[in-house]
Amino acid sequence: MGLRKAKVVPFRTAGELDAMAAAGAVVGAALVAVRAAAGPGVSTLDLDKVAEAVIRDAGAVPSFLGYHGFPGSICSSVNDVVVHGIPSDETVLAEGDLVSIDCGAILEGWHGDSAWTFGIGDLGEDDEKLNEATRTAMEAGIAAMVPGNRLTDVSHAIELGTRAAEERLGRPFGIVAGYGGHGIGRQMHMEPFLANEGKPNRGPQLVVGSTLAIEPMLTLGTVETSVREDEWTIVTDDGSRASHWEHTVAVTEDGPRILTLRP
Template identity: 80%
Template sequence: MAFRKPKPVPFKSAGELDAMEAAGVIVGRALVAVRDAAKAGVSTLELDAVAEAVIRDAGAVPSFKGYHGFPGSICSSVNDVVVHGIPSKDVVLAEGDLVSIDCGAILDGWHGDSAWTFGIGKLSKADQQLNEATLMSLEAGIAAMIPDSRLTDVSHAIELGTKSAIKKFGRKFGIVDGYGGHGIGREMHMEPFLSNEGKPNRGPLLVVGSTLAIEPMLTLGTEDTTVLEDDWTVITDDGTRAAHWEHTVAVTEDGPRILTPRP
């Protein structure tokens, strides 16, 4: 039988990648501004206003606002909230909180999407390790964004990044079940879905110009989550804390290119 070459992960031209990075740079600036503003006593709604101002001042549009009815320009997920936390005047940050901020912007029709997690004041050792483990998983996934890899090579790399963090810190981290990264370009969420674990060498082919949003989410315990009644907020079932890191990344001949750099 004839061997069918797998279809490629959707790809962009060099000029289109530059346009995506222009959107991604704005996202990076918004994330840094939010982190600078995030202090004990500040509400997540105030952080949302900071991000929206940075995005709109740059001539871009917040991609989250109004997305399937989402009310914010950021997702602000505190402590046991994994992702999709809705900014609120009632969620006021406190010393020791673990805060995940996810943000997106559209510029000239192109999307940037990125997230990171940080502490308010001093984090517990466990939270620090959780956060570092999630970043290690992201970096491992980014490193797998090379030509002629397959989609699940990235998933497998993320999983190996988590396993290496488990070994480094001598503690278990849960890989959140059912959530992951995605294709991105002229829409925020596009095919294919990118799992944060799995067997290598399956799925679509990575080619020069392929773009994915890579986003591992880890917990200090369970892999199981529940969506609250607001239809957005995702919390850990066991109440343990979660971390979330994300970059929009392109495959190039010279290695992975992060399209959402932070200043």
């Protein structure tokens, strides 16, 4: 008898995880290169070209480019853009901007997907707190990637990580409604969907080799978002700034393994 659908989060062999980590390392290198290139007066299209060059030079393919018609190799989401911002020569970075870069690469059929958020020059105190909260929420989710946990144990850990950050940093954050992480492997977006909040102990079980992209998205205000006319760009309804952090992560016998490490 095979395992019925949804009993376990899809899993990979040790060798397949190494192959995913190789794809993930390309993504990590692209993100580091993009951040190094980012500064006042640089456009998000400039950053897109940097990422694409790093990915192709590594013998990989940008997974975002052409995905359902998406025109870039990165999503570049500035300030009140939460996710899926389209790289453009019209979006020019300025001192104090909060920039989220999401990037994916395919190497030998395997996908890596990762994101981080950083400031251009000095960020305001609230932006720093937002970014810290989102990063630590992601880390809380990663820590829940252990054998025997269930899918929503990761969701619950992200939620608890967010609430702990609120206590520690002394201000509230919005957990963006309706968006979250996902299964990943030979495709970028696979079942199951991973919510960034919710009750624990539900959904399929995590087993050794299970892989998920863990990606909290927090705001300084609302949890509500809208899609711009370009049908991609997701913005906060109240204009508040947003942060997005993501790693591709595997469950192993020795604890969570981040597959999108940065050099």
